[in-house]
Amino acid sequence: xxxxxxxxxxxxxVGTIVSAVICVVYGIVxxxxxxxxxxxxxxxxxxxxxxxxxxxEGNI
Amino acid sequence: MNMIxxxxxxxxxxxxxxxxxxxxxxxxxxxxxxxxxxxxxxxMIMAISYGATFISTSAIVGFGGAAAVFGMGVxxxxxxxxxxxxxxxxxxxxxxxxxxxxxxxxHTFPELLGRRFDSQFLQTAGGLLIFLAMPLYAAAIxxxxxxxxxxxxxxPYEVSLVVFVGIVAMYVIMxxxxxxxxxxxxxxxVMFVSMTILLVTIYSSTGGIVAAHxxxxxxxxxxxxxxxxxxxxGWTAMPVFWSPLWQQLVTTIVLGVGIGVLAQPxxxxxxxxxxxxxxxxxxxxxxxxxxxxxxxxxxxxxxxxNVYFFEQTxxxxxLAAGKKTDAIIPLFIKDAMPWWFTSLFMITLLAAAxxxxxxxxxxxxxxxxxxxxxxxxxxxxKDSITVNKLAMIAAILFSTLLAFGLPLFYQEGTAIIxxxxxxxxxxxxxxxxxxxxxxxxxxxxxxxxxLASFWAGIGVSLFALIFIHIKESKPLGxxxxxxxxDTLIPVLQNLDPLIMALPVSVITAVVVTFFSxxxxxxxxxxxxxxxxx
Numbered sequence: 001x002x003x004x005x006x007x008x009x010x011x012x013x014v015g016t017i018v019s020a021v022i023c024v025v026y027g028i029v030x031x032x033x034x035x036x037x038x039x040x041x042x043x044x045x046x047x048x049x050x051x052x053x054x055x056x057e058g059n060i
Numbered sequence: 061m062n063m064i065x066x067x068x069x070x071x072x073x074x075x076x077x078x079x080x081x082x083x084x085x086x087x088x089x090x091x092x093x094x095x096x097x098x099x100x101x102x103x104m105i106m107a108i109s110y111g112a113t114f115i116s117t118s119a120i121v122g123f124g125g126a127a128a129v130f131g132m133g134v135x136x137x138x139x140x141x142x143x144x145x146x147x148x149x150x151x152x153x154x155x156x157x158x159x160x161x162x163x164x165x166x167h168t169f170p171e172l173l174g175r176r177f178d179s180q181f182l183q184t185a186g187g188l189l190i191f192l193a194m195p196l197y198a199a200a201i202x203x204x205x206x207x208x209x210x211x212x213x214x215x216p217y218e219v220s221l222v223v224f225v226g227i228v229a230m231y232v233i234m235x236x237x238x239x240x241x242x243x244x245x246x247x248x249x250v251m252f253v254s255m256t257i258l259l260v261t262i263y264s265s266t267g268g269i270v271a272a273h274x275x276x277x278x279x280x281x282x283x284x285x286x287x288x289x290x291x292x293x294g295w296t297a298m299p300v301f302w303s304p305l306w307q308q309l310v311t312t313i314v315l316g317v318g319i320g321v322l323a324q325p326x327x328x329x330x331x332x333x334x335x336x337x338x339x340x341x342x343x344x345x346x347x348x349x350x351x352x353x354x355x356x357x358x359x360x361x362x363x364x365x366n367v368y369f370f371e372q373t374x375x376x377x378x379l380a381a382g383k384k385t386d387a388i389i390p391l392f393i394k395d396a397m398p399w400w401f402t403s404l405f406m407i408t409l410l411a412a413a414x415x416x417x418x419x420x421x422x423x424x425x426x427x428x429x430x431x432x433x434x435x436x437x438x439x440x441x442k443d444s445i446t447v448n449k450l451a452m453i454a455a456i457l458f459s460t461l462l463a464f465g466l467p468l469f470y471q472e473g474t475a476i477i478x479x480x481x482x483x484x485x486x487x488x489x490x491x492x493x494x495x496x497x498x499x500x501x502x503x504x505x506x507x508x509x510x511l512a513s514f515w516a517g518i519g520v521s522l523f524a525l526i527f528i529h530i531k532e533s534k535p536l537g538x539x540x541x542x543x544x545x546d547t548l549i550p551v552l553q554n555l556d557p558l559i560m561a562l563p564v565s566v567i568t569a570v571v572v573t574f575f576s577x578x579x580x581x582x583x584x585x586x587x588x589x590x591x592x593x
Contacts (some may be wrong), residue, residue, distance in 0.1 A: 003273025004132070005280060008298035012135035016356050019142035023348020026147065030341035034155075040590070 066212075066403040073407050077231065077414070080242040084235025091444040094236035095167040095426055101241055101333040107343035109241040110330050111350035112248035112415035114145060114321065117204045118481055120255075120358045120412055123313070126384035127362030128377040130309050131283070131295030132276075134363075138356040140318030146347040149322055154331040154340045156591060161332040163589045169325040169423075170431040172332075176499040177507035178583040180435065185514065186492070187431025190325050191424055191455060196454075198420040199462035199556070200480030205413035206463065212406050221463060228414050229456045232421045232450055233255040237333065240418045247411035252350060252407040254401075255357040261397060262361050266368065275367045275368050282366075282376050295363050307554040312482060312531075314558040320485030328355035358389070365392045395431070424459070425452025479532065482556070483525065490517030490561035494569040502573070503584045509572035517565035524557035532557075568593040 004010045086103040088094050101109075127134040157172065167171035170190065174183025206221035213220065231239040266272035273296060280294025291303020299305035321327065334340055362377075365388055369380040372395070381387040393405045429451030441447050494513040498505035525532045526539060530553040531541045534546045547553040552560070 002550045003270040003275075003277055003296070005277045005294050005297035009135070009296050012133060012139055015139040016135050016142065016352055019139055019147065020348045020352040020356075023142060023147055023344045027153070027342055027345025027348075030338065030344075032338050033335045033341060 062399055062403070065400065066406065067350060069403045069407055073410070074227065076246055077227070077243050080246055081231025081235045084231065084237075084242050087147065087238050088445075089234045091167065091448075093238060094445050094448060096236040096329070097241050097333045098333045098351075099162070099333060101238075103334055103339040103342040104346050105241055105245040106317055106330055106334050106339070107346035107348060108248035108252075109244035109415070110327060110343070111146075111347055112244045112251060112412070113330070113355065113419040114141075114324075114351070114416075115251070115354040115412055116201050116416035116481070117208065117409045117413040118200070119355055121204075121386055121389045121409065122481075123355065124358035124362035125381075125388040126313065127359040128365050128388045129287075129385060130160060130299070130305065130313070131292075131297070132273075132359065132363045133298045133309055133354065134359045136310075136314045137318055138352065138359060140314060141321070141351045141355050142348050145321040146344060149327070150340050150344045150347065153322060153496070153499070153500065155337050157328060157331040158334065158337065159591050160500065160587050163587055163591075166332070168426045168430050169328045169492075170427060171435070172328075173495060173499055173510065174431070174435070176583070176587050177495070177505075177506040177510045178579060179511070182507060182510060182514070183431050184436030185511075187427040187436065189487075189491060189514075189518065190427035191432060193484055194325075194420055194424045194427070195455065195459035196480045197484035198417060198424065198459035199466055201413055201417045201420065202463035203458060203466060205410065205417065208406075208409055209414070219466075221460070224266075224413075225417075225456065225460050225463075228417050228421065229453075232418045232425075233452050233456075236445075236448075237422060238420050241330075241333065243418060244415045248350065248414040250404075250411045251408050251415075252353055254404050255353045257401060258361055258393075258397070259353070259357045261401075262364050262368075265396060266364055267354075272367060273363055279366055279370055279376070282370070286376075294371025295366055298463050302553055308480055311554070311556040311559050316482055316558045317485055319493075319562070320482075320489040320558060323488045323496050324485070325488065325492075326425065328420040328496070329423065329426075337513070346470060361392065362389060365389070368392060368396055381558070394542045395435055420459070421452055421456055424455035425449070428452075428455055483532070486556060486558035486561065487518065487521050489558055490521045490565050493562065494518075494566045498569055498573070499587075503588060504578050505569065505573050506576040506579050508576040509569050512572040513565045513569035516568040517561050518565045520561035521557050524560050528552050528555075529557050530554070 001007075001010045002013060002015065087098075090098070092098055123137070160166075160176060161172050164172065164175040166175050168184030168187070170183045173186055174180060184517055202221065202225060205224045209215070209220035209224055210217045215436045235242070263272055264268055266275060277294060277296045280297070283292045283294050286292070287305060291305040292299035293299060299309060331340065334343070365377040369377045369392075373380050377388045377392070378385065381391045385536060393402055397405070425448055429442070429448035433451060434444065434447050439447060441450065491514050492519070495505070495510035498510065504588065518570055526536055527533055527548045539548060540546055
């Protein structure tokens with residue numbers, strides 16, 4: 001198939017394309033998921049920035 | 061090659077790099093900026109940066125050359141690169157790593173593990189392992205980049221080494237993670253465009269997809285004539301099961317590199333640079349396509365180079381390139397591609413080397429600075445960023461000296477590029493992967509179990525490298541010195557150390573978990589906050 005000699009290589013070739021397609025489909029389907037935690041994390045980050053001494057001292 | 065055009069392209073490329081490095085520098089204000097790009101990087105930048113770091117020059121030239129020898133079976137590595145290195149890495153590791161890193165306010169991979177297992181020692185030891193082992197991998201990349209620059213621009217090796225390291229060091233030290241990721245994204249884009257052109261050209265010049273494969277299949281007797289004894293059956297067939305070629309292809313190339321990627325500190329840290337989970341999901345899309353266009357194209361081109369060279373010279377690719385695997389891809393580019401593409405491809409290889417090296421410098425610096433000096437030895441100099449900058453300079457000097465020294469010990473300089481990469485990948489996977497999985501998925505896993513699997517992974521890896529795996533044990537010579545033989549277990553001599561060390565490390569982690577005290581509820585509650593089962 002596809003001009004290859006054995007199924008081992010055919011599977012590798014098709015598998016390469018299928019894996020990339022899975023990534024594309026997954027990315028599109030989950031484009032906005034999960035989203036529930038974003039706000040709480042931004043608040044947490046702001047809290048750290050207020051309290052974390054490392055952030056205050058790091059001036060370059 | 062047109063030197064004026066090449067000079068123009070190089071200057072243009074370096075100007076963009078300098079500009080992006082400067083942008084990273086201007087936007088870096090805090091430790092979080094310096095180590096994690098402020099945790100607010102765009103998902104596309106993150107995905108391309110991850111991919112460009114993952115793919116070095118040796119992935120394109122070294123492994124592409126390997127495909128000219130092993131054939132298209134090497135594409136199993138691309139399947140793993142995409143499915144394990146991107147899909148599983150992002151979806152099953154990335155999302156939790158980002159969340160847990162956030163919960164524990166971790167800035168580096170060892171810090172994440174140290175805080176999750178409530179063990180300062182683990183962070184310190186992990187940092188030290190990265191600082192000691194990664195220079196070998198970095199030196200391999202420096203060696204490849206500098207050798208390549210030296211032959212292309214016709215300048216002495218030492219000069220090209222200093223220039224190459226100097227440019228990368230500048231934007232990593234000044235720009236921190238932002239500098240690294242902005243430049244990575246640009247370098248990744250150059251790589252993507254270049255590999256796309258290469259893919260279209262190779263298939264159109266060999267008569268189309270199926271026709272090209274059929275021509276390669278017809279050349280099988282040529283491969284069997286040379287490597288038939290070792291198990292070769294042609295470039296479009298897998299080698300004979302368990303033959304030496306099969307073992308090398310499946311254990312070292314496919315599994316060694318394919319699985320090793322999951323516990324790479326310089327890649328794991330990227331999961332913590334985006335601001336939310338869905339950005340990681342978006343990055344999967346770009347990451348999968350990017351990797352397919354890198355190793356996928358390099359392997360197809362490497363294998364099909366046999367068709368091209370056979371039609372032109374009646375020689376297979378390896379013989380046309382003077383029996384040097386690493387020379388196959390560059391020779392194909394020079395002979396088969398238009399003149400302007402040669403310059404573009406040079407920049408591509410430079411970009412691939414620089415994008416990998418910049419993250420290595422960053423990871424080694426943060427491992428030594430943040431994890432070892434600052435948190436382990438409680439060193440305090442001015443502020444956190446200064447400690448990390450100084451540590452980064454130390455790491456850069458260490459790996460540069462190694463790159464200067466390596467060719468003196470090992471004449472076949474190019475072979476050590478692939479070996480250095482494989483050793484580091486295997487060592488990282490054996491030492492970190494079981495505890496990393498445990499950290500993310502098993503609340504019951506204790507610090508004792510994590511440390512036990514860490515030492516077991518390192519111990520078995522080193523033992524296999526020195527006494528069993530002939531590719532390293534022979535040049536190292538210690539086994540021969542002590543026991544008068546190059547390998548203690550001949551039947552396992554071609555099996556990658558990872559295949560021995562990882563199972564031992566996993567079993568150790570599981571067994572010790574059951575016989576040790578579980579971690580405190582306070583730590584696991586904090587680590588797993590808002591993480592669904």
